[in-house]
Amino acid sequence: RPPKFDEEALRRMMQSAASGAKSAAMTLWPLLLLFVFYRPIKRALLTSHLKTPIVPTPPSERVDNLWEYLRISAEDAGVVPTPSDSVEDLLERIKTTRPLTPELIQAAAIYEETRYGFVVKPGAPKAMKTHAVTAASALKSEMTKWDHIKSWWRPLS
Numbered sequence: 001r002p003p004k005f006d007e008e009a010l011r012r013m014m015q016s017a018a019s020g021a022k023s024a025a026m027t028l029w030p031l032l033l034l035f036v037f038y039r040p041i042k043r044a045l046l047t048s049h050l051k052t053p054i055v056p057t058p059p060s061e062r063v064d065n066l067w068e069y070l071r072i073s074a075e076d077a078g079v080v081p082t083p084s085d086s087v088e089d090l091l092e093r094i095k096t097t098r099p100l101t102p103e104l105i106q107a108a109a110i111y112e113e114t115r116y117g118f119v120v121k122p123g124a125p126k127a128m129k130t131h132a133v134t135a136a137s138a139l140k141s142e143m144t145k146w147d148h149i150k151s152w153w154r155p156l157s
Contacts, residue, residue: 040152047072051133060114062125066132067111070104073136076151077143087112098142104135 048054050069053062071081071090079093087108091100110128114120140148 059120059125063114073139077139101138103131107131
């Protein structure tokens with residue numbers, strides 16, 4: 001003979017499981033928000049650090065950071081640089097989709113001089129910031145609102 005089926009015990013177990021799941025969901029929902037908004041938060045922190053370092057950094061690193069900010073902006077605008085691209089290669093890739101701005105050319109010149117000439121001229125980081133922020137804005141000027149939103153979730157390499 002099969003054992004007797006206890007409906008009341010099954011109902012109590014189901015209620016207990018439901019209340020446990022509800023309390024776990026209430027505890028873990030902030031993690032769901034973190035999961036959804038991780039990339040935009042990471043991107044906001046990274047790009048703000050690249051423009052204005054959070055911790056004190058040497059001038060040469062500030063110039064490198066601003067060039068990386070320009071590379072991210074170019075990728076947002078649809079120009080996909082490869083890790084092996086030189087400055088000239090990136091400028092050529094950008095030139096195929098839009099005209100080069102004087103600010104972008106100046107930022108590239110400052111980066112090349114700092115990176116490959118091993119010299120950081122006085123005022124170069126400040127000039128680089130001015131040129132890089134303006135050039136990044138120009139690169140992103142043709143993006144639609146939807147392109148901006150999609151770029152928030154684009155993985156950064």
